[in-house]
Amino acid sequence: MVNTQAPLGDSVVVDAPAKVVLDLIADTDPLHYLSPAIVYAERDITGPAQDSVTVWTITEDERVWSRIQHRTFDADGLRIAFEDAPESTLAGVRGEWILRAVSDDKTEIELRQDTSALTGSEAVARAESARSDLLSTVAFGAGNRSELADLVVDFRDPLFAAGSAEDAYKILYEADRWPERLAHVSRIDMTEDMPGIQFFDMDTTTSDGAPHTTRSVRICFPHSKIVYKQIGLPALLDAHTGHWLFTPTREGIIVESRHVAVIKRSMLSILGEGTTVEAARRYLRQALSTNSMTNLRIAKEFAEEQARA
The missing domain is CATH 3.30.530.20 (START domain)
Structure with a gap:
């Protein structure tokens, strides 16, 4: 939809x-x-x-x-x-x-x-x-509110890091370096013609080995938030948006990933004949969370390394 x-x-x-x-x-x-x-x-x-x-x-x-x-x-x-x-x-x-x-x-x-x-x-x-x-x-x-209640998958994954927002932000802002840092990202072609406005084409692999090519736009708010919207979507989705959020605490920082994905009901069969919306929701939650948590752990490791240096 x-x-x-x-x-x-x-x-x-x-x-x-x-x-x-x-x-x-x-x-x-x-x-x-x-x-x-x-x-x-x-x-x-x-x-x-x-x-x-x-x-x-x-x-x-x-x-x-x-x-x-x-x-x-x-x-x-x-x-x-x-x-x-x-x-x-x-x-x-x-x-x-x-x-x-x-x-x-x-x-x-x-x-x-x-x-x-x-x-x-x-x-x-x-x-x-x-x-x-x-x-x-x-x-x-x-x-369409009733159908959207079934098709919209909206979740957040937070992770604590004993470091600074500046350092955690750096890793997630530098998306052009993800292929060398993240195993599930094989290619990114990124442009930033206006400061803080990024466009990139990205090839990724989900945890089950499925390849995806997407195009995204990101708006970067230094050291506090990066929001994104996929404008070139995988076949299963009608929309995919989200954010990386950086919230300082007295002990360090909470780095949070948010995904909002809208399932395309007509494409459920690409996950296998007879796939239900509930099965697609479980698949998306697992696949999206697995990849973004990898990003968060890299950001955590870097921020904590810098804090110890």
Whole structure:
């Protein structure tokens, strides 16, 4: 399953209660795996019924751009107003999500947007593309929530290291050196034309010997987080995103891997005839965790070696 809906108009009706839709719009975390275009979204609660959201999006020609929105919630009125911050790439864009309960289990979603503050045609086109993608993504996520609950595999693996975030980050940031450090990675072709924005093609092998070639984009936040999204996927998946998180403690650091994988139901048979979703979930959890824990152990060893030096 993948979000491949045609571009929507100003509104769409979905089979979901209004409260479910409102909660989905408020929670930006699912955007990175529900939307084909969104790499990462970060939400900061700024006050009662208010937040600030930063969204990083990838274009069709593989450019990454971001925007910052301030939002105000009217839960009773089923509305969310937003305006792009002065420092946003789409500064001045404003609008509103408006939800109308058609019935107890059906909701009309309207997304209004005013781009009159923008002066360039490229910025207007970018804002309109983002509006269409957000509306489509929310409609898809709300309307397919039951199936997605089965198909989305979301887990985290933490590992303690008696070292610094800087040293652990270095190993996971230097993905171009993974083939010499990690047995399951045979090739990486990486570019970083903009600081902190990496693209790479990678050949890997899972613990059962299955080869995979993927293409990924990563956004690197020095010494705190690296987020990624696969934009060239293995056959079994409709989406694969995640992060490397570096959290200092008084004793050292917790390095965490997160994977969010969306199973493509139509491709279950590549794991063998009769493969069920439950079997695919177990396979993915084991395969993804095995490889990323190898990365984490290398980062731990390096950080602790540097701490002893």
